[in-house]
Amino acid sequence: MNTKEKILDTSLDMFARLGYTAVSIRDICKQVGIKESSVYYHFKNKQSILDELINRFTTIANNMMSQFENGLTDGQGSFSDGFNVVADCFFEQYLMDEFCNKVMRVMLIEQFGNDDMRTIYKEWLLDKPLQIQSSVSKALINFGVIESGDSEYLAVKYYSPIYFYANKWLFSGELTEENKTAFRESAYKHIQNFFMEMGGK
Amino acid sequence: MNTKEKILDTSLDMFARLGYTAVSIRDICKQVGIKESSVYYHFKNKQSILDELINRFTTIANNMMSQFENGLTDGQGSFSDGFNVVADCFFEQYLMDEFCNKVMRVMLIEQFGNDDMRTIYKEWLLDKPLQIQSSVSKALINFGVIESGDSEYLAVKYYSPIYFYANKWLFSGELTEENKTAFRESAYKHIQNFFMEMGGK
DNA sequence: CATTATATCTAACAGTTGTTAGGTTGTCAA
DNA sequence: TTGACAACCTAACAACTGTTAGATATAATG
Numbered sequence: 001m002n003t004k005e006k007i008l009d010t011s012l013d014m015f016a017r018l019g020y021t022a023v024s025i026r027d028i029c030k031q032v033g034i035k036e037s038s039v040y041y042h043f044k045n046k047q048s049i050l051d052e053l054i055n056r057f058t059t060i061a062n063n064m065m066s067q068f069e070n071g072l073t074d075g076q077g078s079f080s081d082g083f084n085v086v087a088d089c090f091f092e093q094y095l096m097d098e099f100c101n102k103v104m105r106v107m108l109i110e111q112f113g114n115d116d117m118r119t120i121y122k123e124w125l126l127d128k129p130l131q132i133q134s135s136v137s138k139a140l141i142n143f144g145v146i147e148s149g150d151s152e153y154l155a156v157k158y159y160s161p162i163y164f165y166a167n168k169w170l171f172s173g174e175l176t177e178e179n180k181t182a183f184r185e186s187a188y189k190h191i192q193n194f195f196m197e198m199g200g201k
Numbered sequence: 202m203n204t205k206e207k208i209l210d211t212s213l214d215m216f217a218r219l220g221y222t223a224v225s226i227r228d229i230c231k232q233v234g235i236k237e238s239s240v241y242y243h244f245k246n247k248q249s250i251l252d253e254l255i256n257r258f259t260t261i262a263n264n265m266m267s268q269f270e271n272g273l274t275d276g277q278g279s280f281s282d283g284f285n286v287v288a289d290c291f292f293e294q295y296l297m298d299e300f301c302n303k304v305m306r307v308m309l310i311e312q313f314g315n316d317d318m319r320t321i322y323k324e325w326l327l328d329k330p331l332q333i334q335s336s337v338s339k340a341l342i343n344f345g346v347i348e349s350g351d352s353e354y355l356a357v358k359y360y361s362p363i364y365f366y367a368n369k370w371l372f373s374g375e376l377t378e379e380n381k382t383a384f385r386e387s388a389y390k391h392i393q394n395f396f397m398e399m400g401g402k
Numbered sequence: 403c404a405t406t407a408t409a410t411c412t413a414a415c416a417g418t419t420g421t422t423a424g425g426t427t428g429t430c431a432a
Numbered sequence: 433t434t435g436a437c438a439a440c441c442t443a444a445c446a447a448c449t450g451t452t453a454g455a456t457a458t459a460a461t462g
């Protein structure tokens with residue numbers, strides 16, 4: 001791993017714990033083992049370290065989104081198909097992916113007092129997930145797996161416990177294997193319960 | 202309003218927008234109209250401004266909690282009784298109360314990189330609300346208003362949409378009357394729906 | 403009137419912040 | 433061997449941070 005990647009890696013790690021503003025260039029450099037001025041050889045300024053991280057995140061997240069939609073249309077419309085797509089794409093590759101999780105933590109912390117950050121936080125942790133979850137419901141309604149209903153409230157009923165569990169297990173404290181397991185158990189149980197109540201087959 | 206109260210008021214207002222660490226003593230003083238050193242006549246240091254605000258918050262919040270529990274046991278066990286207690290105590294006097302809302306925003310922001318703050322954030326925005334909501338369910342089960350079920354998951358099903366709506370409407374952006382109304386509409390609708398599905402009378 | 407307490411001020415401290423100018427290596431092509 | 437470039441360094445800058453010592457003004461008390 002070259003110096004630029006080391007800087008990005010260390011920065012993200014510290015940003016995710018304490019926030020962008022709380023971490024200084026000197027903190028990062030101490031950890032990487034270089035002097036402050038060397039950072040400015042690789043990056044224009046402190047902000048552009050964060051920009052680079054966000055850019056990489058959006059690329060990955062957009063990939064996940066397309067994979068998600070493909071997974072839904074490719075499936076045979078069974079319950080386990082929809083379930084697996086959610087679990088693989090949205091849970092494992094997004095919420096619990098080490099890199100994505102850290103970037104989302106930075107968004108979570110830095111959304112206050114930074115309008116740009118609040119915008120992308122809203123986009124990637126509230127609107128898009130809700131939109132994704134509602135597309136699952138719609139797909140399964142089309143396939144006749146569950147009965148139709150108020151699709152907006154349906155999406156909230158579906159997503160909000162996941163959002164709650166994610167905040168509890170994935171975005172506070174450390175992202176340990178125990179916390180991941182606790183999240184999976186709660187979230188899986190909720191999804192199964194949701195589909196059962198909706199008349200899922 | 203004397204100077205000490207002005208300092209508290211201004212500090213809370215700025216802390217709630219940008220976070221405790223992001224706001225400097227000089228920022229506060231500029232707004233209040235005093236010099237930096239005057240703050241140290243009224244407070245030991247910057248931290249004790251925050252401590253005072255948190256103390257006042259916990260007093261109010263604990264009051265709300267007792268009022269809540271009294272409201273539940275006093276009621277006749279009808280749906281509207283439980284509904285009104287939740288709406289009055291938990292929504293109006295807590296989540297949407299100007300002072301409480303601001304303090305909770307500070308907790309929300311400052312929970313990262315501050316272990317004490319994370320502890321009280323968890324207590325007042327995750328554990329206690331969940332505990333309160335589950336006591337509503339239990340009370341209404343006792344009164345025979347709704348049917349019994351898995352009480353832990355029941356509480357999550359009940360509370361998580363409220364938590365979701367609160368994060369969307371009450372804890373991001375400004376706490377305007379429009380946002381309050383939007384929250385009320387969504388949350389009330391959810392509560393009614395929840396009780397209907399649970400077999401409420 | 404003299405004293406005391408309250409509330410504010412001026413001015414500075416030591417430390418931290420992001421950033422930059424300019425010097426020092428090491429590597430590779432001409 | 434010379435020159436060019438990449439990758440790093442030393443050392444400092446101006447601005448900002450929480451905090452303090454000590455002076456000053458106002459009002460209440462003896």
